[in-house]
Amino acid sequence: MSYLVLARKSRPQTFAQVVGQKPIVRTLQNGLLQTRVPHALIFSGVRGTGKTTLARIMAKAINCEQGPPPEPCNECRSCKEIMAGSSVDLHEVDGASNRGIQEIRELKENIRFMPTSSKFKIIIIDEVHMLTTEAFNALLKTLEEPPEHVYFMFATTELHKVPVTILSRCQRYELKRVVHAELAAHFASLAQQEGISIDEAALNMVVREAGGSVRDGLSLLDQVFSYCGENVTGEEVADVLGLVSHEVIADLARALLAKDLSAALNNLDKVYSYGMDIKRFINELLAWFRSLVVCSVSQDPARLLDLPADELALLQEVVAAYSSQTLFMMFNLLLEGLEKAAFSARPRFAVEMTFIRAVQVDDVVPVTDLLTRLDDVLAGVALPQQQVVAPQARQSIPSPQVTPQTSRQINQQIPQSDRGKGSTGPSAAQAAQATQSRGDRPVAPTVTEKKSIPNLNR
Ligand SMILES: [Zn+2]
Known part of the structure; x- marks a missing residue:
């Protein structure tokens, strides 16, 4: 009994079947339609995102006998041969095991001859970054002026290891992680x-x-x-x-934020009883807190986090209850403690101690909040004095509304009244005017008013 694994059974055979990578597929198909396919292409990206698959579909489309359509027909002899892996004009080279100059020389010798049964010879070099420097150098000239009947397609997970001289001779396609x-x-x-x-x-x-x-x-x-x-x-x-459900991680995070140490430790125990790998657990917990921080500071967390809707809703529910500063501080604290735990001989103890530290830390008050409170306090100091002043003024002056205008009149009196005491009148008036110009506090400094009002009575 032979079983074909899903990855091979479901390998896309047309551009339409490729999962994700829409911009790249579109560029390749347009290239085919407009017959503007370059003779050297390089596909890069993380493992399993479709680099070799795209190269093979492209090879089929280039050699398809049904003309150059945007999709290979998968029916003609050429398409069928490529799918069966028996095409003599498609050379798939594993760059990791054929990395020397000798292999590249043989390849160059081979491409001097015209294709046997197809329109073009196609060379696919997988893991191309593994080639030696000499092998790359041997390719340079061929890539610069490739024969009309040859197409090169390279695939790599590590684009940065490919020499710039090679990259500049290829059209680059960087495949993304699938969302x-x-x-x-x-x-x-x-x-x-x-x-x-x-x-x-x-x-x-x-x-x-x-x-x-x-x-x-x-x-x-x-x-x-x-x-x-x-x-x-x-x-x-x-x-x-060997995973724990995300609810356990979410519960644990919530317990830490709510400073409920016993719930946090119970959840940690649950994680242990599941037999989850400690490093994995640490990663998941940190990832959860990172998501919380991103959720609290970002306008568009859905795009940044790429999570299912219910998980995002769960995060947003938690985020609503805490300031981003608190979440950020908690993330930093855990990052520091849990990283140590990951390398500790007794990781569970280290994790527990980190949790204890985390619940003992008080909520962080944002600096802006503190400033606002300070402003309130300052305003609060001024108000009682004004209330004291106002009745006095009411008794002594017929219409004693303490408005910016009256305070200006009042302050204009200061130079005269205080001249004898040697006080610097103009500076007091300037202060009063400065306060008026702020506009947000309708009542001027009360100290000067207190001095000036009795003077007016004299
Ligand atoms: Zn075909």
Whole structure:
């Protein structure tokens, strides 16, 4: 009995089937339609995002006998040969094991001859960054002026290791990690094709573990399908992949923020009883706090975090109750403590101590709040004095409204009345005027008023 793993069974055979990478697919298809395909292309990106797949689809489309359509027909002899891996004009070279100058010389010798049964010879070099410097140098001249009948396609996970001289001779395509929603939709449709029902929690866990790589996700899905049979649930996925459900992490985070140490320690115990790897747990907890911080400071957290809607709602609910400063401080505290724990001989103890420290720290009050409070306090000091002044003024002056105008009149009196005492009148008047010009505090400094009002009575 031979079983074909999902990653191979579901490998896209047309551009339309490629998961994610829409801008790249569009550029490639437009190139085919306008016959503007360069003779050297390089695909880069994290593992399992479709670099080799795109190179193979491109190879089929270039050699397809049904003319140059934007999609390979998958029906003609050339397409079928490429799909079966038997095309003599498609050379797939593993750059990791054929990295020397000798292999490149042989390749160059080979491409001197015209294609045997197709329109073009196509060379796909996977993991091209593994080639030696000499091998790269041997390629330079060929890439600069490639023969008309040859197309080069390179794939690499480490673009920075490819010499600039090579890069400048290729058209570059940088593949992105596939976003959560696209991966989830793809995996759900695969499960359906396999006749397996998978619940949303399970799907989200697999997608999260895949980290944007289609192939990683498919390998996990294979494992999950074998373990769970026809009905896949979140708990089973957590079991088989050694994960804890996100609710436990969320509960723990909430307990820490609410300074509920016993709940936090209980949740930690739960994590241990699940048998979850401590480093993984630490990563998940830090990731959760990072998401909280991002949620609290970002205008568009959905795009930055790429999480399912229910998880985002859960985060936003927590974020609403705390200031971003508190969340940031908590993140920093945990980052420091948990990183130490990850390398400790007794990580659980270290994690527990970090939790204790975290719940003992008080909420952070933003500096702006403190300044506002300080302003209030200052305003509060001034007010009682004004209230004292006002009745006095009312008794002595017929219409004693303490307005900016009266205070200006009052202050104009100061130079005369205080001249004998040697006080600097103009500066007091300036102070009063400065206060008026602020506008937000209608009543001028009370000290000068107190001095001047009795003078007016004399
Ligand atoms: Zn074809």
